[in-house]
Each structure stands twice: as C-alpha cells, then as structure tokens.
Amino acid sequence: MxxxxxxxxxxxxxxxxxxxxxxxxxxxxxxxxxxxxxxxxxxxxxxxxxxxxxxxxxxxxxxxxxxxxxxxxxxxxxxxxxxxxxxxxxxxxxxxxxxxxxxHLEFDLMFRDLVENNNYPDRELILKQFMSFCYKLHQNGIEFLDHSPGNTLIKKENDSEYSFYLVDLNRMIFHKEMAFEQRMKNLSRLTPYQDMIQIMSKEYAKLSNEEESLVFDTLWKYTSEFQYKFYRKKRIKNKLRLFN
Incomplete structure (x- = not known):
C-alpha cells in the first residue's frame, strides 16, 4: 500500500x-x-x-x-x-x-481485569454485554482464533453501557456461518472460572435460543480441555528449563 x-x-x-x-x-x-x-x-x-x-x-x-x-x-x-x-x-x-x-484507543479495562478481579465494578453487566458482542461476532461467521483475556479492550460509554474492541487480529477465520460447537470452543480461552462461565452461558443461551444447560456444559467442557492443555504445556516448559 x-x-x-x-x-x-x-x-x-x-x-x-x-x-x-x-x-x-x-x-x-x-x-x-x-x-x-x-x-x-x-x-x-x-x-x-x-x-x-x-x-x-x-x-x-x-x-x-x-x-x-x-x-x-x-x-x-x-x-x-x-x-x-x-x-x-x-x-x-x-x-x-x-x-x-x-x-490508539483509550480504554478503561481489558477482559483480563474481569478474570483477575471478581469484585470488579459492573462485572456481571460487562460480562452480559460482552456476550452480546461475542454473539454478534459469531453471527457474522467470525472465528477469532486469539480470543483470549488480553485481546479485548473495553471502554465505558456511560453508567450502563460498555463497548468492546478486538486487538491482535492476525489470526481469524471468516465462515459463512458458525456451528454451535465452534462457537463454544471459540469462547473457551477467556476464563477458567466457573462463576464467569455461568453468567456468560446464561446470556449466550438467551441470545441464541439454546438450552442454558447445553451452553454451559459445552462451554465448560471446552474450557476445561483448554486449561488442562495450557497448564500441561506450561509444566513441560518449566521442566525443560530445569535441565537447561
């Protein structure tokens, strides 16, 4: 260019x-x-x-x-x-x-702040609005492969409204549509905490007309699988450092 x-x-x-x-x-x-x-x-x-x-x-x-x-x-x-x-x-x-x-975007917090601080002001409200953002992302067929806690910036617009901005964009897949399992797997790297998954699942179920229990069970399954692989990889790296 x-x-x-x-x-x-x-x-x-x-x-x-x-x-x-x-x-x-x-x-x-x-x-x-x-x-x-x-x-x-x-x-x-x-x-x-x-x-x-x-x-x-x-x-x-x-x-x-x-x-x-x-x-x-x-x-x-x-x-x-x-x-x-x-x-x-x-x-x-x-x-x-x-x-x-x-x-450059002046933002108020990252999604990571909600993960690290369970007493963050408006935490539940932000999570619900974030699920609306994610649902819109999925409805547009966008699979953000680096959908992790540090890659969503959040800006407070007023007392009851937040806006969300994706960063670190170089890994994405654009589908005609996304299947339910793809959607849940795409959300699995965001948080390891069950209380957050419950809020997120409930809101996503409302938006998608899926059974809340199905959304929670599927999202929790993929989250647990990701966390297991993440920490297993971390333990292996730490062991390798001991031998170097």
Missing part, C-alpha cells in the same frame, strides 16, 4: 523514537503523534529464515492480515481500533520488518 512520508519516517526511526506502550517477547508497540492524533504502531518480530520465505511468497504477513481483518471487522460492525496502514520491508531473503498501524 502507499505510505506517506510521515509514516515512512516513523517506520525508518521506529527503534529510536515514539513512546513505548508494550514491549512483548515477540512484538513491540509504540505510540506516535500523527496528523493531530495518537497512533498505535505494532512492530512484528522479524521472522526466522523459513517464515521469511513463507510470508514473502505463500502467505500474507501478520501486518497485512491485521489491516485486512480490522477493515473486515469494521465493515461488519465489530469493534476494533481503526486501521490506518501496514508496512513491509523485504530483502532477497524474504520478509524482514513489518508494521501495523491503527488509531
């Missing part, structure tokens, strides 16, 4: 400019002033030699997918920070650096 000189300057000087927002193990996000607003620039980790070739010839980069998926979400009325641009640097070896640019 066409990149103007102001954005090009941000990409060229990314390492030595901007305000650090998130320094992850794989990706870095910084904030910059751009055309009178604050933008969010995500720099993806330079891929290994194999993925450099894959992203250059066979698969779209994470940056391009993030931009494309954000555009598709907004077209379907699903909240996400407004996409501005993506940028890729390539060499004879394939994809090198890549960036995704969006408007």
């Amino acid at each position: 066409q990149i103007n000189s102001a954005l090009q300057s941000i990409f060229d000087n990314f390492d030595n400019s901007g305000k650090l927002f998130i320094a992850g193990s794989r990706n870095v996000i910084k904030l910059f002033d751009y055309e009178g607003a604050v933008i969010n620039v995500k720099a993806f980790k330079v891929p290994n030699w194999f993925n450099k070739i894959i992203y250059n010839y066979f698969r779209e980069s994470k940056a391009k997918r993030s931009y494309t998926y954000a555009t598709l979400l907004l077209e379907r009325g699903i909240g996400t920070p407004k996409p501005i641009a993506y940028y890729e640097e390539k060499s004879i070896f394939g994809l090198e650096k890549s960036y995704y640019v969006s408007q």
Whole structure:
C-alpha cells in the first residue's frame, strides 16, 4: 500500500523514537503523534529464515492480515481500533520488518481485569454485554482464533453501557456461518472460572435460543480441555528449563 512520508519516517526511526506502550517477547508497540492524533504502531518480530520465505511468497504477513481483518471487522460492525496502514520491508531473503498501524484507543479495562478481579465494578453487566458482542461476532461467521483475556479492550460509554474492541487480529477465520460447537470452543480461552462461565452461558443461551444447560456444559467442557492443555504445556516448559 502507499505510505506517506510521515509514516515512512516513523517506520525508518521506529527503534529510536515514539513512546513505548508494550514491549512483548515477540512484538513491540509504540505510540506516535500523527496528523493531530495518537497512533498505535505494532512492530512484528522479524521472522526466522523459513517464515521469511513463507510470508514473502505463500502467505500474507501478520501486518497485512491485521489491516485486512480490522477493515473486515469494521465493515461488519465489530469493534476494533481503526486501521490506518501496514508496512513491509523485504530483502532477497524474504520478509524482514513489518508494521501495523491503527488509531490508539483509550480504554478503561481489558477482559483480563474481569478474570483477575471478581469484585470488579459492573462485572456481571460487562460480562452480559460482552456476550452480546461475542454473539454478534459469531453471527457474522467470525472465528477469532486469539480470543483470549488480553485481546479485548473495553471502554465505558456511560453508567450502563460498555463497548468492546478486538486487538491482535492476525489470526481469524471468516465462515459463512458458525456451528454451535465452534462457537463454544471459540469462547473457551477467556476464563477458567466457573462463576464467569455461568453468567456468560446464561446470556449466550438467551441470545441464541439454546438450552442454558447445553451452553454451559459445552462451554465448560471446552474450557476445561483448554486449561488442562495450557497448564500441561506450561509444566513441560518449566521442566525443560530445569535441565537447561
């Protein structure tokens, strides 16, 4: 895509400019002033030699997918920070650096805050409204593969209304429609807590006209399976570290 000189300057000087927002193990996000607003620039980790070739010839980069998926979400009325641009640097070896640019969203909490604090104000109300958001996502056939506690930003609009915004968008599948089992599995990474699952299940059942017990039992089954695999993988990693 066409990149103007102001954005090009941000990409060229990314390492030595901007305000650090998130320094992850794989990706870095910084904030910059751009055309009178604050933008969010995500720099993806330079891929290994194999993925450099894959992203250059066979698969779209994470940056391009993030931009494309954000555009598709907004077209379907699903909240996400407004996409501005993506940028890729390539060499004879394939994809090198890549960036995704969006408007910076001032949010009040993440879904993770509801998981970590069972006394969070309006917790039940937020969970119910979040289920409406998820139901709309599923009705649009959108399977958000990274649907985890840190990837939904929440903004309080007034005393009784909250808005939801998806981030970290590069892994999605767009279906014509989603089956019930797919929907429940898609919600299984959000929380390990049964009290939250009960509230979420009850609300999703109302919206979908499914039996509440069926929604709860299915969602709890997939949640339990995910938690078992997650902690099993974590234990294995910890054991491997002991031998290194």
